[in-house]
Amino acid sequence: MALSDISAMARNETGIALALDILKQRFGERFATGDALRQQHAHTMTYIPAQLPDGVVFAQSADEVQAAVEVCAEHKVPIVPFGTGTSLEGGVNAPGGGISVDVSQMNSVLRVNPEDLDCTVEPGVTRKQLNEHLRDTGLFFPIDPGADASLGGMAATRASGTNAVRYGTMRDNVIALEAVMPNARRIRTGKRARKSSAGYDLTRLMIGSEGTLGIITALTLKLQGIPQAISSGVCPFPTVDAACQAVIMTVQMGLPVARIELVNALQMQAMINYSKLELPVSPCLFVEFHGTDAGVKEQAETFGEIAAELGGGEFIWSVREEERAKLWQARHDAYWAVLGLRPGAKALATDVCVPISKLAQCIAETEADIEESGLIAPIVGHAGDGNFHVSPLVNVDDPDEIAVLERFVERLNLRALSMDGTCTGEHGIGQGKMRFLELELGGAVDVMRAVKRAIDPDNIMNPGKVFIL
Structure with missing residues (x-):
């Protein structure tokens, strides 16, 4: 855009x-x-x-x-x-x-039903607040986009994150919701039952609508049991392609990985500098397994064998909470780490998602494009989903740099679409990707417009987002 x-x-x-x-x-x-x-x-x-x-x-x-x-x-x-x-x-x-x-300020946890593994919250509750509230129940909410976002906003943007490869996205974890529609009428899209074939799936219609159809005022969410054991680790690879092949092999073998995050060498350098990590400057996979003590040990060892087969270095993993926390904090601080690569510049975080078999090719072509464009643009990705983020650093006051950036972002999105991917895996369309939505879905966007006009005929709900009426 x-x-x-x-x-x-x-x-x-x-x-x-x-x-x-x-x-x-x-x-x-x-x-x-x-x-x-x-x-x-x-x-x-x-x-x-x-x-x-x-x-x-x-x-x-x-x-x-x-x-x-x-x-x-x-x-x-x-x-x-x-x-x-x-x-x-x-x-x-x-x-x-x-x-x-x-x-x-609508930040109350309204009800927790441990026996049913669900809860109902107001939209202003953040994911960290919810998990703190759930700490003594043995349950947790798994969707983790990195930022401590509000759950209402996470639903509205169909948020995802590092745990999506095992637990899915917000689409998969919202059972029902309440919303105020453009005519000020309040509706509830479902009950607490885990499945229903009653009418249109209005819950999924609202999830990802980015506030263009109504304001979410309550959500009923699926919860998960806190695993008995968690193992996390990081493994370096000689190339991004080797790391991507390890991801594909891990997923295809059915190894129940909870998180598998890819960072390229430049992103790794930024994270080493910012988070004081003692790791090599090379493409790396950050991996986590959930399960029993014996299970996570076996899974970590199996992943280590996969990595070794593809030329990966030693897979250093741990079940100790403080070591795991440091590792994932470094991953979540990736955005702030990037800023240190060019002080004074602003990072544009943009994302695409492709079928996992196309991930290595898409990243390789994107890295070549970055080098040819003269950009500083690290890459980090939710590799198990085929989703990756690029964070070009630019001087937003320089029109020439903005022009280079826009051409790069256009090529990135067209590249993903050419591989049967999407222009956004989790950031949403907003104002920035409306043109690419049209290229991705064509006539389906007209169906979206028809839904929008029917629900919001005066176009008052977050107008100018997702598409132009």
């Missing part, structure tokens, strides 16, 4: 002015129009310029979300749902102004 494609929408000045007055009276100090808070609620993790809302509602209940939406619906004012603001494709921008509805 080129900057020229990201434009402001027409503003409903009269409606916005009326809504601001009503919401100020309704929410008092929990309605803000100051520049700093408005800027915070439009920040982007990309070079896409921030487009500020006109006001921010800090909702504390589903009733208050409903009240805010009712006002905006009456006056045809845009609404931008906001959780923790960790989306990566301009998803919280307000191209037509309007109201940001911040649900971060």
